Amino acid sequence: MTSYDLLVIGGGVNGTGIARDAAMRGLTTMLVEKKDFAAGSSGANSGMIHGGIRYLMNDPQVTKLACLDSGYIQRIAPHLLFRIPFLYPVSPKKPGEPSLADRALLYGAECYFEAYDKYQPLKNGKPHTRLTDEELHELEPGIVSGTLGAVTMDEYGIDPFRLCALNARSAAAHGATIRNHTVVTRLLREGAAVVGAEIEDARTGAREEVRARAVLNAGGPWAPKIAALAGVAVRIRPGKGVHLTLDRRLSNYGIICKAVDGRDVFVMPHEDSSIIGTTDDDFYGDPDELTVTQDEVEYLLQAVEHTFPSVRSARVLRAWAGVRPTLFAYGPLEDALSRDHHIYDHEEDGAPGFYSIVGGKLASFRAMAQEAVDLIAHKAGNSQPCRTHEVPLPGGEAAAPSAETLGREHTVPSYAAARISYRHGAEAERILSLAEERPELRAFACSCEGVTFAELLFSLREEFASSLTDLRRRCRLGMGVCQGARCGGPAAALLAGELGLSHEKALAEANAFLDERWKGHRPVLAGDGLAQAELFQCTYYATCALPRDGAPERPWR
Amino acid sequence: MALTADVVVVGGGMAGVCASLAAREKGAKVLLVARASGATALSSGAIDFGGAVADATVGEGARAVSRQPGHPYALLGDALPALLERTMAFLRRHLVSLGLEGARVAADKCLWLPTPVGTARPAALVQSSIAGADLRNLSSRPARLAVIAFAGAQQVEAGLVASGLSRLLAPLGEAVAAPIDLYRTREDALRSIAELARDLDRPGRRDLFAASLLRAANAVRATHVLVPTLGFADPAVARAEVERTVERPVFEALGAPPSVPGLRLQAALAAALRAAGVRTVDGIAERSGDGGVQIVRGVECQPVRAGAIVLASGRFIGGGIRCEPGSGLLHETVLDLPAFAAGRRNIAALPSEELFAVKASGAHPGMAAGIRVDAAFRPLDAATTVPVFACGSLLGGFDPARDSGGLGTCALTGLCAGERAAEAASRAGASAVAGR
Numbered sequence: 005m006t007s008y009d010l011l012v013i014g015g016g017v018n019g020t021g022i023a024r025d026a027a028m029r030g031l032t033t034m035l036v037e038k039k040d041f042a043a044g045s046s047g048a049n050s051g052m053i054h055g056g057i058r059y060l061m062n063d064p065q066v067t068k069l070a071c072l073d074s075g076y077i078q079r080i081a082p083h084l085l086f087r088i089p090f091l092y093p094v095s096p097k098k099p100g101e102p103s104l105a106d107r108a109l110l111y112g113a114e115c116y117f118e119a120y121d122k123y124q125p126l127k128n129g130k131p132h133t134r135l136t137d138e139e140l141h142e143l144e145p146g147i148v149s150g151t152l153g154a155v156t157m158d159e160y161g162i163d164p165f166r167l168c169a170l171n172a173r174s175a176a177a178h179g180a181t182i183r184n185h186t187v188v189t190r191l192l193r194e195g196a197a198v199v200g201a202e203i204e205d206a207r208t209g210a211r212e213e214v215r216a217r218a219v220l221n222a223g224g225p226w227a228p229k230i231a232a233l234a235g236v237a238v239r240i241r242p243g244k245g246v247h248l249t250l251d252r253r254l255s256n257y258g259i260i261c262k263a264v265d266g267r268d269v270f271v272m273p274h275e276d277s278s279i280i281g282t283t284d285d286d287f288y289g290d291p292d293e294l295t296v297t298q299d300e301v302e303y304l305l306q307a308v309e310h311t312f313p314s315v316r317s318a319r320v321l322r323a324w325a326g327v328r329p330t331l332f333a334y335g336p337l338e339d340a341l342s343r344d345h346h347i348y349d350h351e352e353d354g355a356p357g358f359y360s361i362v363g364g365k366l367a368s369f370r371a372m373a374q375e376a377v378d379l380i381a382h383k384a385g386n387s388q389p390c391r392t393h394e395v396p397l398p399g400g401e402a403a404a405p406s407a408e409t410l411g412r413e414h415t416v417p418s419y420a421a422a423r424i425s426y427r428h429g430a431e432a433e434r435i436l437s438l439a440e441e442r443p444e445l446r447a448f449a450c451s452c453e454g455v456t457f458a459e460l461l462f463s464l465r466e467e468f469a470s471s472l473t474d475l476r477r478r479c480r481l482g483m484g485v486c487q488g489a490r491c492g493g494p495a496a497a498l499l500a501g502e503l504g505l506s507h508e509k510a511l512a513e514a515n516a517f518l519d520e521r522w523k524g525h526r527p528v529l530a531g532d533g534l535a536q537a538e539l540f541q542c543t544y545y546a547t548c549a550l551p552r553d554g555a556p557e558r559p560w561r
Numbered sequence: 562m563a564l565t566a567d568v569v570v571v572g573g574g575m576a577g578v579c580a581s582l583a584a585r586e587k588g589a590k591v592l593l594v595a596r597a598s599g600a601t602a603l604s605s606g607a608i609d610f611g612g613a614v615a616d617a618t619v620g621e622g623a624r625a626v627s628r629q630p631g632h633p634y635a636l637l638g639d640a641l642p643a644l645l646e647r648t649m650a651f652l653r654r655h656l657v658s659l660g661l662e663g664a665r666v667a668a669d670k671c672l673w674l675p676t677p678v679g680t681a682r683p684a685a686l687v688q689s690s691i692a693g694a695d696l697r698n699l700s701s702r703p704a705r706l707a708v709i710a711f712a713g714a715q716q717v718e719a720g721l722v723a724s725g726l727s728r729l730l731a732p733l734g735e736a737v738a739a740p741i742d743l744y745r746t747r748e749d750a751l752r753s754i755a756e757l758a759r760d761l762d763r764p765g766r767r768d769l770f771a772a773s774l775l776r777a778a779n780a781v782r783a784t785h786v787l788v789p790t791l792g793f794a795d796p797a798v799a800r801a802e803v804e805r806t807v808e809r810p811v812f813e814a815l816g817a818p819p820s821v822p823g824l825r826l827q828a829a830l831a832a833a834l835r836a837a838g839v840r841t842v843d844g845i846a847e848r849s850g851d852g853g854v855q856i857v858r859g860v861e862c863q864p865v866r867a868g869a870i871v872l873a874s875g876r877f878i879g880g881g882i883r884c885e886p887g888s889g890l891l892h893e894t895v896l897d898l899p900a901f902a903a904g905r906r907n908i909a910a911l912p913s914e915e916l917f918a919v920k921a922s923g924a925h926p927g928m929a930a931g932i933r934v935d936a937a938f939r940p941l942d943a944a945t946t947v948p949v950f951a952c953g954s955l956l957g958g959f960d961p962a963r964d965s966g967g968l969g970t971c972a973l974t975g976l977c978a979g980e981r982a983a984e985a986a987s988r989a990g991a992s993a994v995a996g997r
Contacts, residue, residue, distance in 0.1 A: 298909060302887075316886070415747035443750045444716035457717055493678045493817060494714050497721035507679055507724040514678070515922055522921035529917060529927070530886040530909050534877040538962075539603060541928055542878075543817055544921070545962035547605040549682035552922045559681055560616055560673050560697040 008032045008181070009384055011201055011216035013188050013230055015039075016046035017164065018361055019222035020171035021373035021392070027178035028395065029381055029388035034181040034214060035172065036188060036203050038226075040474050042168035044291065045224045046366065047477060048326025050247065050281050051274050053077055053085060053367045054159040055127060057120045058268075059343055066343050067123060070367040074127035074160060076393035077167075077370065081400040083429030084167060085160045088272055089130075090258035092117070093140055093147055093154040093311060102152055110152050117155045129158030144255050146314050159258065161274055164366060165477040166427060169467050170397040176468075177398070184468050191219065191233045191358070198234050198350075198358035207470075218380045221360040225291040225327035231360055236353040238360045239332035241341060242291070244325055246300040247281035248528070251319040251485045254278040255312065263307035267339060271308045276453070276484065277321065280304045284338040287327050296323040296527040319532050321487055322524030331363040345372050347379060399429030414439055416446050420454035427459075427479065435462045449498060450491035452484020457498050464502050472499060472517035488521035489540040493548055511550055518544060562863070564842070566592035567986040568979070569854060569867040571846040571895050572881065574601035575608075575968045576953025577873030578830040579648075579975030580982065581839045582655055584871070587983035591839045592865065594846045594856050598827055599879035600954065604961075604968060605676075605815040606688060606822025608652065608661070610645060611959060611966030613671040613683030620645060620667030622683075626965045631903075631929070631958035633974050634966075636936045642667040648973040649686060655833040659826065660689030660797040673697050675787060677718065677817045679725020679736075685969055688822055690796035694787060694812035696729050704734035707783030709741055709774065711757055713750040715789050716740060722814075726787075739781045743773040754789045758821045761792035767799060771806035778807055786811045790821045793828075826968075846874075848896045852946035868986025869948045871978050872896070872932075872940070873971075876954035882930050884908055893932050893955065898942045902930035902957065924963070931957015938978045948985040952978035 008031075012023045015037025023035040037043070055071040056063075078085050094110040096102040117132035124131055133156045140147060140154045176182045185206040192200035192213060200215035221238070223230040231238035258272035271280045283300050301323050308315040330341045345364030350356070359380065364372045374390045381388065407422035414421070414436040425432045438458040439446035445458040463469040463478035472495050475481045481495055482488030492514045500510035522540075529537055544550045568584040570577050573595025581591045611634075612622025620642045627634030627641060634641055645667045653661045663672050663686040672695040673681040681696045699706065706726060710719035719738035726736035744757060752760075761770055778786050791799040791813050804811050815822060834841055842856055846865075849855040855864045874881030874895055882900045884891045889909025891900035902908050903926035908916050916927035933941040934951050943949045952974035959966035 320886070415751070417751070439747075439750075443745070443747050444713055445750075446747065447713035447717070447750050449714070449717075457714070490817065493721075494718055496678070497718040500724070501717065501720045507721065507728055510721055510724075511678065511680070518921040519919075523919070526917050526919070528886075530884050530889065533886075534884055535880070538600070538877040538928055539818065541921075541925065541960075541962035542600070542604070546967060547607075547682065547815065547817055547820070548676045548678045549680040550678065550922065551680065559614065559683070560670075 005213050005215050007215040008034045009217050010034070010380055011036070011214060011219045012222055013201070013220065014222035014224060014226070015041040015168065015172065015184055016044055016222065016224050017042065017168050017171070017366055017369040018224070018364065018372060020168045020175065021369045022220060022222060022361070022376050023175040023180050023182070024171045024178070025373045025377040025390055025392045026380070027175045027180035028391055029377060029386055031381060031384065031386060032179070033175065034216065035175060035183065036186040037184045038187040038206060040184045040477060041172050041468070042165045042477055044226070045326045045329060046168050047165050048247070048324055049164060049245070049366055050270065050272065050279055051161050051164050052088070052159055052272070053162050055120070055123055055129070056343060056365060056367065057117070057157060060116065060120060063342050063344055066365070066368070067120070069371050070365060071123035071126040073368045073371045077162070077367070078128060078160070080393065080395065081167065081170060081397045081429070083399055083404045083426060084162050088159050088161045088258045090157050090159055090260060091135070091140065091144060091154045092157070092260045093151045095148060095151045095311070099150055106152055110155070113155050117157050120157060124158060127160065132157050144257055144259065146255065146312050147259065148311055148313060161272065163427065169478055170399065173398050173467060182468055185470065188230065188233065196354050197356045217357065217384060219358050220376065220380065221358070224329040227329060227360055227362050234350060234355045234358045236350045236355050236358065238348060238362060240329045240362050241332045242287040243328040243330050243338050243341070244285050244287035244294070245282040245328055246296050246304065246323060246325045247279055248301060248304050248323050249321045250278040250280065251321050252278065254315060254318055259312060261307050261311040263303060269304060269307035271312060271315065275480070278318070280308055284328070286338060291327045294325040294327065296325050298527065301528055320528040321485060321533070323527045324524050329362050347376050349379065399431040402430040404429040405432050410436060414446065416456060417454070420448065420456055423454035424456070424459060435459050438462060449495045450481045450484065452486050453480040455479045455481050455491070460495060460498050461502060464499070470503065472496060472513050473520050475499070476517065476520070482517065482521055486536060487525050487540065488518060489536065489543055492518055492544060515550060563866045564592055564856065564863055565866045566590050566840070567868045567990065568592070568871060568982045569594065569865050570871040570873055570979070571854070572599070572873035572875055572879060572953065573830070573841065574599045574873065574875055574879060574953065574971065575830065576971035576975035577871070578834055579651070579972045580871045580873050580952055580979030581834060582837050583651070583976045583979030584983040585837045585839055587980055587987070589983035589986055592867070593834060593839055593841045594844055595841065596843070596845050596880060599875045601830070601968065601971070602823055602827035603818040603878065604823040604826070605682070605820055606691070606826045607674060607682060607684035607815055608686040608968040608972065609671065609684050609966070610969035610973065611964060613964065616670065618668050618670050619664045619685045622671070623667070626959065629958065629965055632965065633956045633958055633970065636934070636938065637977070644973055644977065648969065648976055651976055652686060652972055655837070656829045658795070658832065659829050661686045662689050662692035663687055674815055675722065675726055676815055677722070679722040681729055682815065688796055688813070688825065690791055690800045690813040691815065691822060693810050694814070696726070699785065700730045700734055702733060704730060704784050705782060706730065706734065706736040706785045706787055707739040707778050707781050708736050709739055709777060709786060709788045711741065711744045711749070711754070711789055712746070713752060715754065737781050737783070739777040739783065741773045741777045743770055754816055755819060755821055755824065758790040758793050761790065762794045767792065767802060768806070771803040774803065774807045774811070778809055783809060785809055787814050788812070789814055789816070793821060793825060796825065846895050852944065854895065867947060868989040869950065869982035870945065871982045872949060872951045872955055873953045873975060873978070874955055876930065876957070879954060881955040891930050896943055896945065896949065898932050898940050900930055900932050900957070902927045925960070928962065929957050929960040929965070931955055937981055938974065947989070948982070950978040950982045
């Protein structure tokens with residue numbers, strides 16, 4: 005039986021970050037994830053490495069940690085981060101009649117943002133500025149007129165899927181065993197102690213036992229379920245967060261809007277689209293069965309429309325949801341819950357060798373991982389220092405090549421080269437060199453997101469991707485305006501060729517990918533989106549005659 | 562100045578063109594208004610009437626789907642088989658350049674054609690350059706089918722297509738991917754099939770292509786050759802020329818949108834309109850204040866004086882049916898008639914698994930939205946001064962993605978609506994004369 009110093013359960017940003025840190029310190033480490041990296045909460049967030057200005061009042065330590073770590077993430081993965089300056093416009097409650105209370109709100113906001121300025125140098129952010137109504141409309145003419153002005157702040161966006169995949173790759177490069185699509189079926193016990201787990205390959209059903217000196221539960225919203233396997237309780241207060249993706253960059257700046265209930269809702273540019281988010285509602289369901297309701301969609305659109313009316317002319321490409329694994333507290337409203345994190349050593353609960361990590365935010369994953377690994381390494385007598393804030397993630401070692409050079413040298417359109425350069429940084433050359441041997445690999449599998457076959461092949465070979473939905477997370481396959489209406493067939497063909505899949509299995513992979521795309525499109529089917537859906541349906545189920553359940557193999561016999 | 566016609570047809574896809582041609586054959590003066598290319602141009606070009614399962618004939622398939630609630634065939638009763646045959650003959654007659662092949666009578670079976678992912682899809686009629694690829698026929702002999710790959714995405718896809726077709730041709734036959742030595746540059750890898758088709762239309766290219774195909778077919782010892790495209794122009798001529806060099810049967814594959822056969826079908830429809838003397842106008846038709854229609858082009862607005870109106874404006878792709886975000890109400894866009902899916906007007910009130918299944922491949926009655934019509938194809942809710950008829954995807958009740966009808970259904974209902982509109986216009990004209 006294989007034996008490890010540490011078995012990490014969960015391939016979100018915490019699990020992958022912990023596996024990386026542990027492996028870099030020389031702990032023999034295994035990571036298991038039942039679906040794929042960032043398939044849960046770590047992929048269903050705003051894609052922001054933000055400093056947490058919201059928490060400044062009640063949890064300043066959360067803000068400080070997030071800002072500090074935001075700076076570190078810029079250092080280790082500079083290619084993945086993009087600056088998003090945010091605007092916080094203040095409108096009078098009664099249009100055209102600014103009251104003292106309205107002015108006080110703007111003044112208060114400025115004071116608050118000024119306090120946040122103290123942390124901005126930690127993440128190379130610029131201090132806030134105050135804009136007049138005129139200056140605000142020079143930047144964003146689409147904002148409603150007659151504001152009292154706005155305050156600005158600096159934040160950063162990130163591709164959270166790639167962040168997790170790169171953590172996993174880095175862990176593997178430092179010797180960790182990485183197993184996505186692998187489920188923990190039970191924990192191994194010796195007396196009270198947790199000494200490993202039985203794991204099952206979700207694809208083949210093959211089971212094996214692995215031993216570990218420490219087992220760490222980084223399951224996010226699934227953490228209570230995993231803890232139950234050890235007979236201990238981990239309480240979280242799960243909060244459902246819904247986001248919308250638009251078909252365009254509605255604005256160049258992030259804009260903080262007020263929802264009908266007074267909550268802040270953001271609209272922010274992200275790659276070629278804009279993201280609107282988020283809701284925050286107590287969630288009592290199964291995190292595997294998340295659906296978005298019409299009410300949630302309308303609430304978010306209404307919130308943005310209040311400040312940026314032309315949002316109604318944009319097409320909502322999809323709606324998606326995640327669950328925040330927030331620390332448990334009885335009493336506060338969802339938004340008032342602390343975003344702090346907690347690491348449990350379940351020795352106290354009678355399960356020595358078992359640990360859980362819950363809470364926290366995307367921006368501070370690295371520091372949380374460091375804290376968890378400090379605890380475990382210390383117990384194992386390992387005193388190696390944490391280096392995850394200094395050693396670059398794959399692709400972050402050097403500056404990313406320019407899109408022009410990359411496009412010229414490898415004969416790919418520069419918009420594709422730009423996307424490869426963003427997603428892969430210094431590794432961009434490695435990817436396009438695949439197209440030197442096989443010229444066809446420079447063609448697009450997904451033209452909406454500029455995804456070449458070469459990039460898909462690289463992810464299949466180097467990034468633990470083994471399905472089209474994995475490739476969607478690695479390379480944004482099918483995440484653009486057509487939502488997978490064109491790429492399903494070509495990408496399935498590449499997958500089948502590389503993995504040696506049967507035709508039947510290849511089409512099943514295509515169907516699974518299309519189901520996943522449809523899931524996000526379905527709650528927002530209206531307007532031009534219905535035309536896109538009709539084209540999607542007719543392409544796959546009429547023109548391509550993809551088999552549906554129970555369809556015969558040879559239709560004419 | 563007002564445009565005048567006996568029949569004005571809104572929509573330039575399969576349904577609208579068939580309605581125009583049918584009205585023209587009845588002697589009507591026809592004006593066709595089209596906003597832009599729609600679902601027909603984006604189709605695979607394969608013409609089917611629905612219900613093509615197992616070994617069913619075209620007539621049996623159509624009868625089977627006619628029992629589905631709200632299917633337009635249900636309005637036709639016993640006239641359906643005869644209408645199927647009339648429609649097939651009508652299409653062959655008007656789209657001569659495509660050399661349509663396949664079923665001739667309702668008792669004929671469908672063709673089963675290779676798709677871009679190596680499955681088989683049914684068609685009652687298809688362009689002659691494609692028809693020979695009928696997999697049922699090919700599978701009855703020891704065929705070795707070369708799946709020709711160009712340099713780009715098709716090179717990746719050819720493997721999947723070949724493995725799928727091998728399953729369908731087994732046990733007697735098989736398919737094998739075969740790259741050609743034309744179009745091998747890095748730049749070629751970035752070109753779409755439609756772009757390569759345009760290139761094949763250039764002087765001299767077809768000969769080079771045929772010679773390259775011969776080498777590829779010989780290399781894999783193929784008995785039959787499946788190519789991504791033969792070019793846009795004259796597919797029948799191109800196929801004959803290429804076959805002479807390749808010395809084996811050569812067929813074109815169906816493509817995903819925008820496909821060459823789909824674009825070619827749209828071009829052939831436009832040519833048929835010209836040949837029949839149907840006047841076409843690019844513009845948006847909308848309801849006018851006097852209960853008729855007017856045509857909007859940019860800032861210009863022109864009233865239309867017609868004896869009858871045919872709506873053939875399509876479903877969501879064509880823009881004939883919309884559901885505005887916010888209201889969630891389905892409506893028809895020219896006359897603002899109410900539209901329905903599975904009996905409901907509001908389709909946005911999710912979660913509703915009745916209208917859109919959770920799985921992409923599931924049942925989506927919402928995708929078969931349309932307006933309600935009477936047995937004469939006249940919309941139930943139209944309050945116009947001239948008689949209105951509807952046809953094509955606007956009717957709802959059928960969905961190409963669920964095997965319940967496609968281009969053939971649009972052609973058939975277009976034919977019915979066009980003839981009835983011509984008759985109505987002629988009656989209106991006669992009574993106008995009598996009234997004078």
